Amino acid sequence: NAGVTQTPKFQVLKTGQSMTLQCAQDMNHNSMYWYRQDPGMGLRLIYYSASEGTTDKGEVPNGYNVSRLNKREFSLRLESAAPSQTSVYFCASSKRTGEVLGEKLFFGSGTQLSVL
């Protein structure tokens, strides 16, 4: 009963390096999300995927790309990491079918990323 699984849990990058954060859910959810959490701020939406095959920008998409590989997996890529991208990244999923709203978000345990 894993829920939402994120890898890696910790990562240190040098400025300019690239990396991909992986996320997978086993709840057969349609929608998946990437958030970042910074000290003293609420979580902010980076990108989301309403359903398999679609992705859309959230509040803070600059410097990131995403891929909805299949219904289970949603990855976040940093092409050229910057110190401003030091943050904790969370993947989440929700059932979301059609126009149904009001469903719970289920979160992974997060990736702590430091960019030096």
Add this chain to the structure above:
Amino acid sequence: KQEVTQIPAALSVPEGENLVLNCSFTDSAIYNLQWFRQDPGKGLTSLLLIQSSQREQTSGRLNASLDKSSGRSTLYIAASQPGDSATYLCAVNTGGFKTIFGAGTRLFVKA
């Protein structure tokens, strides 16, 4: 632009005390409001979800209320325990796939 505020940022109470956490939002046009719990180094766990048409939801020792007209929600925790120590976040869904989070209230329950 919807903004979500949680005050206080941190709270320390003795074990057994009943307590209330506050959440306010600037735009009453919301679809639902969720309360989450976050333990250090962990992800968020949804505690309660209140639809915009509802006034409150209860789960065990937790009760969440919603007053859309005033832009406020409260999370009531009865008979607090040290295991309740965590950060509590509220979040409002404003339609579509956009959920706006508050920065959270860090709760410490002293044994």
